[in-house]
Amino acid sequence: MTDFILLILSLFIVVKSAQFAVRYSSRIGRSFQITEYIIGFLVVAVISILPEAFISIISALKGVPEFGLSVLFGSNVADLALVFAIVVLASRHKGLRVQSSVLKESSFFLYLLALPIALGLNGYYSRLDGFILVSAGIFFYLRLLRNDHKFLAGNRGLRPPQNFSNFVFLLISLGVMLFGAYLTVRFGNSLARVIAINPAFIGLLFVGLSTTMPELFFSLRASRVRHDELALGDILGTVISDAVIVVGVMALIHPFDFNPRIVYVTGIFMLLAGLILFRFMKTGRLITKREGVALLAFYLIFIIVEYIFNH
Numbered sequence: 138m139t140d141f142i143l144l145i146l147s148l149f150i151v152v153k154s155a156q157f158a159v160r161y162s163s164r165i166g167r168s169f170q171i172t173e174y175i176i177g178f179l180v181v182a183v184i185s186i187l188p189e190a191f192i193s194i195i196s197a198l199k200g201v202p203e204f205g206l207s208v209l210f211g212s213n214v215a216d217l218a219l220v221f222a223i224v225v226l227a228s229r230h231k232g233l234r235v236q237s238s239v240l241k242e243s244s245f246f247l248y249l250l251a252l253p254i255a256l257g258l259n260g261y262y263s264r265l266d267g268f269i270l271v272s273a274g275i276f277f278y279l280r281l282l283r284n285d286h287k288f289l290a291g292n293r294g295l296r297p298p299q300n301f302s303n304f305v306f307l308l309i310s311l312g313v314m315l316f317g318a319y320l321t322v323r324f325g326n327s328l329a330r331v332i333a334i335n336p337a338f339i340g341l342l343f344v345g346l347s348t349t350m351p352e353l354f355f356s357l358r359a360s361r362v363r364h365d366e367l368a369l370g371d372i373l374g375t376v377i378s379d380a381v382i383v384v385g386v387m388a389l390i391h392p393f394d395f396n397p398r399i400v401y402v403t404g405i406f407m408l409l410a411g412l413i414l415f416r417f418m419k420t421g422r423l424i425t426k427r428e429g430v431a432l433l434a435f436y437l438i439f440i441i442v443e444y445i446f447n448h
Contacts, residue, residue: 140324140327140328140331141328143320143324144321144324144325144328144343146320147317147320147321147323147324147325148317148321148343148344148347148348149317150313150314150316150317150320151188151191151192151314151317151318151321151347151348152188152347152348152350152351154310154311154313154314154317155184155185155187155188155310155314155348155350155351156350156351156354157306157310158184158187158307158310158311158314158351161303161304161306161307161310162184162303162307164303165303165304165307184307184351185351185352185374185375186375186378186379186382186383187311187314188314188317188318188347188348188351189205189208189209189212189344189345189348189379189383190378190379190383190386191314191315191318191319192204192205192208192318192321192322192340192344192348193205193206193208193209193383193384193387194383194386194387194390195318195319195322196208196322196326196340197387197390197391197393198390198391199322199326201322201326201336202387202391202393202394202395203336203337203340203395203396203399204322204325204326204336204337204339204340204344205322205340205387206337206340206384206387206395206399207336207337207338207340207341207345207399207403208340208341208344208345208348209345209379209380209383209384210341210345210379210380210399210403210404210407211340211341211342211344211345211346211403211443212345212346212348212349212379213250213376213379213380213407213410214345214403214406214407214410214436214439215345215346215349215436216349216352216372216375216376217372217376217407217410217411217414217432218410218413218414218432218433218435218436218439219346219349219432219433219436220349220352220353220356220372221233221372221414221424221429221432222429222430222432222433222436223353223357223429223433224353224356224357224372224429225424225425225426225428225429225432226426226429226430226433227357228426231423231425231426232423232424232425232426232428232429233369233423233424234422234423235369235418235422235423235424243415243418243419245277245280246373246377246411246415247408247411247412247415249273249274249277249377249380249381250376250377250380250407250408250411251408252269252270252273252380252381253270253380253381253384253400253404254400254404254405254407254408256269256270257395257397257399257400257404258397258400258401259397260394260395260396260397260400261392261393261394261395262384262387262388262392262393262395263388263392264388264389264392266385266388266392267384267385267386267387267388267389267390267392268385268389269385270381270382270384270385270388271381271382271385271386271389272385273381273385274377274378274381274382274385275382277377277381321344325339325340325343325344326339334447335447337396337399337447338443338444338447341403341443341447342440342443352372352375356369356372376411380407398446402442402443402446403443406439406442409435410432410435410436410439413431413432413435414432417431417432
């Protein structure tokens with residue numbers, strides 16, 4: 138019971154510090170006059186991945202990489218299905234509008250989701266695999282920035298004094314988040330030993346779900362004021378970063394073995410969630426309430442299947 142309470146407190150530290158980090162990074166991004174989609178996809182999303190990134194890298198260094206990999210893949214399924222479902226169903230409008238800029242990158246997005254699955258079929262990520270994954274993620278973000286003319290044109294409205302304070306608060310938030318991530322790995326694995334359950338399931342369900350809170354809260358606020366591009370960019374950017382960059386960094390730091398079931402079950406569900414989501418996006422460039430319910434049902438099926446495989 139003590140381990141469970143300490144795990145919840147650790148996750149609370151991670152989530153709250155991530156919310157503050159998202160707030161200050163978003164302010165910094167707006168001061169550079171970057172478009173909303175890029176703020177969501179690059180600036181806010183990069184900050185949003187830090188909870189699961191810290192947790193995953195620490196778990197790899199502590200010799201439990203399966204815990205971190207389950208957190209990454211599990212949080213991606215939650216983002217693509219559960220978070221999108223909640224944002225759509227909570228919208229005050231007919232659904233979530235989808236801009237052409239999102240659909241234009243849909244095929245590349247799905248290729249990137251499939252990449253860690255293809256490289257991990259043998260249950261091992263080497264440093265070469267890590268290099269390929271990180272390179273693919275960097276290429277994707279550079280491609281986004283190249284297409285964002287406002288970013289390339291430079292900035293005339295930057296306010297350095299205000300940005301300095303935002304940077305300071307951002308760094309403080311990141312430091313607290315790192316501390317919370319360390320505690321999460323420690324107490325998550327301790328809880329798994331006490332209740333005799335696979336640590337990967339703890340990572341996938343409790344930790345993976347909790348680390349989606351920053352993008353959920355940010356996207357809910359964005360969609361309610363009709364900034365749908367911010368909501369879409371944040372969630373999709375987080376998923377890409379988790380799937381390729383964070384997994385790649387883990388492999389570069391310390392190549393690791395893992396149970397291939399994580400790829401064959403959780404990874405496949407991640408790819409299916411992406412396929413279904415983009416299919417919904419292309420139907421009238423709007424994710425409707427009915428489609429939101431379908432995404433919610435998909436996530437519930439995912440949890441049931443994972444429980445069966447991990448029980």
